[in-house]
Amino acid sequence: MMQQYLSPSTYPVIMRISHWIRAGLIIGLIALGWWMTSLPDGNSIKFERLFPLHKSFGMLVLFFSIFQLFVRYYSILPESPENLALWEKRLSNLVQRAMIALTLIVPIMGYVMSSTYLQSDGVPFFIFDIPEILPKNENAFVLFNLLHKISAYTLMVLVILHICGVIKHRLFDRTKENDVLSRML
Template identity: 55%
Template sequence: MTETAQHAAHEAIDKYPTSLRVLHWLRALLIFGLIAVGWTMTSLDDEMAEKFGELYPLHKSFGLLVLLIVLVQLGIRALSRLPGPADLPAHERVLSQVVHVAIYALLLIVPLMGYAMSSTFAHSDGVTFFGLHVPELLPKNDTAFRVFQLLHKVLAYTLLGLVVLHVAGALKHRFVDKNPKADVLSRMI
């Protein structure tokens, strides 16, 4: 490889690939929608037909869609050239990396806990993905259901907290920091 080719291969790119940017924003919209629907459906009276007839199935379907999007994103990330680390102080770079890894982990774990919760609940009709039945891999067990329910709830709120931190960090780097190379938001828009 010539020196020019090596330089071009190592040259930093400014933005994430278009596919990752589109999936990032789609996933963000879906997560905020899932949180809103989750709050709404859990606050409704169990006698309301819409709660179990519409809201729960939609929440489950969109939760599985987020899981699939994250798996696709991880595949694309593994095969793509990505921007290098932002020009941030070391402690902010470490915090950013920890938050990103935790968000990705929770984007996998929270839907899986929701699936496990639905699968183990004795009175559940199971999980559907926009009308298609998803096989239940776990036996009905109300004790396990309560554990998965608690994990789904606590981890969803943890994910929400990390997303708020992620957004706050991106806005800080965009509007507060004096270094334009710290503007991580420009890489994702």
């Protein structure tokens, strides 16, 4: 006799914790990236403090994202709420997959951008440097800088869309079963 499989109502604790840490890091990195790039190049704090801080936390997001992929792969995850419309389920799935991919792509583009930068001597990760993997190359730097920027803005738009979806389900849907936020708390 087969035992019926029941989907959990929440994500595993380790996924919930890493989700919120990563969310805070990503929002902070977007804000920091915006601020530091708006500062004039003559401002010493820009290159001496802010860029190394941005790079360190960006690498931390990459490590958290890799960790969360492994946890996600080995975990039993909650199903989408049954009351969601098909388009909502598809859009949610697409946005989540794209955000997962971009939490890997954005820091990797930042890492290779920093590696190819002519004046860089390592990619800082708090108290030590991560070795650079690509040779210095101005053209590659320009390309990776553009890719980092495009992917970061794309991630920002998807984060906003994700938050709007959560708010919609939390505050405006008529059924409590559609409240997806409770699955991540």
